[in-house]
Amino acid sequence: QVQLVQSGAEVKKPGASVTVSCKASGFTFTNYFFHWVRQAPGQGLEWMGQINPTGYGTIYAQKFQGRVTMTKDTSTSTVYMELSSLTSEDMAIYFCARDSNYYAPDVWGQGTLVTVSS
Amino acid sequence: QNVVTQEPSFSVSPGGTVTLTCGLSSGSVSFKNYPSWYRQTPGQAPRTLIYTTSTRSSGVPDRFSGSILGNKAALTITGAQADDDSEYYCLLYMGRGTYVFGPGTKVTVL
Numbered sequence: 570q571v572q573l574v575q576s577g578a579e580v581k582k583p584g585a586s587v588t589v590s591c592k593a594s595g596f597t598f599t600n601y602f603f604h605w606v607r608q609a610p611g612q613g614l615e616w617m618g619q620i621n622p623t624g625y626g627t628i629y630a631q632k633f634q635g636r637v638t639m640t641k642d643t644s645t646s647t648v649y650m651e652l653s654s655l656t657s658e659d660m661a662i663y664f665c666a667r668d669s670n671y672y673a674p675d676v677w678g679q680g681t682l683v684t685v686s687s
Numbered sequence: 688q689n690v691v692t693q694e695p696s697f698s699v700s701p702g703g704t705v706t707l708t709c710g711l712s713s714g715s716v717s718f719k720n721y722p723s724w725y726r727q728t729p730g731q732a733p734r735t736l737i738y739t740t741s742t743r744s745s746g747v748p749d750r751f752s753g754s755i756l757g758n759k760a761a762l763t764i765t766g767a768q769a770d771d772d773s774e775y776y777c778l779l780y781m782g783r784g785t786y787v788f789g790p791g792t793k794v795t796v797l
Contacts, residue, residue, distance in 0.1 A: 604786070606733075614725070614733065614776050614788040628784035664732055672721035672780045673738035675745075680732050 571595035573665055573678035580684045586653040589681045591665030598646035599623045602668040605639060605650045607661040608680075615661075619668065620648055655685045689713050691779055693789040699767045699796055707792045708759040709777030715758035720779040722760035724753060727774045736775075737762060764794070772796040 576590040591603065605617040618629035620639040627639045638651045648665060663681045666674030690712040699705040709724075710716055722740050725733040735744040737753035740760065750766045760779070764771055777789040 606788075613774075613791040614727070614778075616778070616786045616788055619784065619786075626784075630785060666733075669735070669738055669744075671739045671742070672786075673723035673735060673778060674725075674733075675735045675738065677732040677734070 571667075571676055573667060573676055575663075575665060575678040575681045578682040578684070580686060581655050582687055583656055583685055585655050585685075586651055587655060587659075587683050588649055588651045589663050589665075589683070591648045591650075591678050593646040593648070593667065596667075599643060601670065603639075603641075603648045604666045604668060604674050605637075606664045606666060606674070608664070609658070609661040612661075617650070617663075622648065652683075655683075657685050659683065660685045689781065689787070691777065691787050691789040693775075693777060693792045695790075696793040696795065699764070699771075699794060701767060701769060701796055703767050704763065704765045705767060705794060706756070706761050706763045707775055707777075707794070708756065708761050709779065709789050710759040711779070716755065716760045716779060718755065720760070720781070722753065722755075723778045724751075724760075724762045725776045725778065726771075727776065733776065767794075767796050769796050 574592045579587050581587050604619045607615050620627045622641045641648045665678040667676040669675035692710045724737040727733040741753040752763045754761050775792045
C-alpha cells in the first residue's frame with residue numbers, strides 16, 4: 570500500500586544537526602514532490618519546504634533558508650530533511666508528506682519527534 | 688508578510704453544520720491559492736480532507752465540502768459527527784513553490 574515511513578525519534582544537543590528520513594513505498598517515487606512539515610508541542614502545523622525527487626529542485630520556507638537541506642535518494646525511494654544549528658525552538662514532530670500533484674499533501678508519514686536538550 | 692487566518696474555535700451540535708474559513712491578512716483567497724484542508728487529532732498525523740478548493744481526498748465522506756466564500760476559502764461540515772471533534776488546518780499556495788498553513792480551528796462537537 571501507499572505509505573511513507575519515517576525514521577525514529579532523535580535527541581540532539583543545542584547547536585547540533587538532525588537528519589530525518591522518509592521512505593516511500595507503494596507508488597512511483599519520481600512522480601511526486603515531497604513536503605516537510607513540523608509541529609511544535611501544542612502548536613499548529615508549519616510548512617518547511619518541498620523537494621522534487623526527479624531533479625535538484627528544492628524550495629524552502631524563508632524562515633528555514635540557510636539552515637535546512639532537503640535531499641533524496643532515488644535508488645531507495647527516500648527523502649531526507651537535515652536541520653542544523655538546533656535550538657529548543659526546533660523541538661517538534663517532523664512530518665514528511667507526498668504532494669498529490671494538486672498543490673497539496675495527500676499521504677503523510679507517521680512523524681518523527683526531535684527533542685533538543687543539553 | 689501575508690498571514691493566513693482561521694477562527695480559533697467553533698462548537699457544533701451532533702448533526703449540525705459548521706463552516707470554517709481561511710483568509711489572508713492582506714488580500715483575498717482565490718482558487719489560485721489552491722486551498723486545501725486537513726484534520727488532525729492529538730498524537731496523529733494530519734489527514735487530508737480537501738484539495739484544490741473543493742476536491743475531496745480519497746475516502747473522505749461527502750459531509751465535508753470546500754468552497755470559496757467571499758474572499759476566503761471555506762470548509763463546511765454538514766451533519767457533524769462525534770469523531771469530527773478535531774483541529775482543522777488550511778494550507779494555501781503562496782506562489783513560487785511556497786505554502787503557508789493557517790493557525791488551525793478547534794472544532795468541538797457537543
